[in-house]
Amino acid sequence: MGVTCQILIDRPEDGAFKAGRLVTGTLKYFIDKPxxxxxxxxxxxxxxxxxxxxxxxxxxxxxxxxxxxxxxxxNVYVRRKSEDFISGGFEYPIQFLLPIDIPPSFYDKICTIEYKIIVTFAKANSFSKKNFDVRIPVTSYVNPCTLEPITFGLKKNLSFRINNKINVKGEISKTCIKPGDTIHMTLTVNNGTDLAVVIKTELIKRLTYISKGNHKKYHEEAVKNTCTISTVAANAVANLVCLASTYQDLFSIQHAKVMKGEYMIRLKAKLPFPHANALLDIPVVIGQRKHELIAPPAVYYEYNREQPSTSAMLDQNNKYRNEEDLTKYEKEDLNEDSAKYIKEVNGKGIVQEEI
Structure with a gap:
């Protein structure tokens, strides 16, 4: 039979451990013979x-x-003497501190981001090893990608005539929201053309996989049940309120070099043939902000050269002492990738023109 092992993790209420927090539990193992x-x-x-x-x-x-x-x-145990034999049942506390700047757990056919506790039993005078492991689900914080609220605009000219154009102005009150919250967007559509225009909004998920040589692969899909469609009559003005409800399992992926997970509100002005549609993507972020994840004091193990039943642990000073430090750090770490989507106007707005 040899050795049997149990890695018992103290699961948090929501099922996942947060970045900057402790992972705790108990290691139990039994060695049936010396x-x-x-x-x-x-x-x-x-x-x-x-x-x-x-x-x-x-x-x-x-x-x-x-x-x-x-x-x-x-090191739970390290052999001291050549004649050391061990047997019986033992327990050892598990306590690891998650870093703050890490991505959440993620799995698909292309990319895996995972966290594991691996217990290794290495026999003396032998290359024989036996491993036991358990996955640790992790959620992480996000940095906002824009200032709030954000204003934006979309223009579409059907000809060179001054009055033959569509002008959409809008605002999103919060662009960084928690999973399960709703994105609120207001639009003012000025349709100065002789054609009816269809205004469509939808929440889009984009995954970007990044290779070692910075080659990128993209996957994009619409989030179900987030689409709104409104028709604005010719030569009319309409005020619209558009809502996009998110889900608990939606989250942006930051702090990783192997991939990015982003969300955006896609605003589209749809016109009849032969006119081309006008399109604008407004970036949003889904997840908890950094100042909401204040880390407890760090701990580490001190091996006391005895077969364990308990462990000794020492405190370290917390890198982030208070919420004010974290908020300051968050503001300095705004997502630079939002530049590919938007052009800032007066410090907080985005505008895109279509001719």
Whole structure:
């Protein structure tokens, strides 16, 4: 039978551990007969991996990337004497501190971001090792991508005549929201043309996978039940209120080099043929802000050279002492990627023109 092991994790109420917080639990293991072990260790490992292939007419190209977010190792037992044998049942407390700047857990066919506790039993005078592991679900904070509220505009000229154009002005009160909250958007549509125009808004999810050489692969899809459609008559003005409800399982993915997970409100002015439609993407962020995740004091293990039943732990000063420091840090770390979507006007607005 050898060794049996249980990694018992104290699950939080919402089912996932938050960045900057402690992961706690108990390691239980039983060795049925006296055995020489060189080392028994626990490793808290967080890593991201992505890989995919792309095929053209002649070649198949392979892309990949990987990174580590955390790699903490605790020695539960280290052999001191050549005659040391151990057997019986033992317990050891689990306590690891998650870093703040990490992405959340994520899994799909291309990319995996995961966190694990791995327990390794390495026998003495042998290459034989036995591993046990358990996945740790993690959620992380997000940085806002724009100032709030944000104003934006969309213009569409059907000809060079001054009065033959469509002008849409809008505002989103909050662009950084918690999962499950609703995005509120107000629009004023001035249709100065002789055609009816259809105004459509929808929440879009975009995943960007990034290889080691910075080659990117994109996947985009509309979030279900977030679409609003309104028709504005010719030569008319309409005031619209558009709502996009999010879900508890929606979250932006930041702080990773292997991928990004972004959301945007897509505003579209749809016109009859042969006129081209006008389109504007307004970035939004879904998740908890950094100042809402204040980390407790860090802890680490001190090996006391005895087979454990309990552990000794020491406090460290918390890197972030108060909410004010975190809020300041958050403001300095605004998402620079929003520049690809928007042009800022007067410090808080975006405008896009279509001719």
């Amino acid at each position: 055995t020489k072990y060189e080392r028994i260790s626990m490793c808290f490992l967080g890593k991201g991996d992505c890989e995919w292939t792309e095929t053209d007419a002649k070649n198949t190209l392979y892309y990949q990337n990987k990174e580590k977010y955390i790699n903490q190792i605790v």
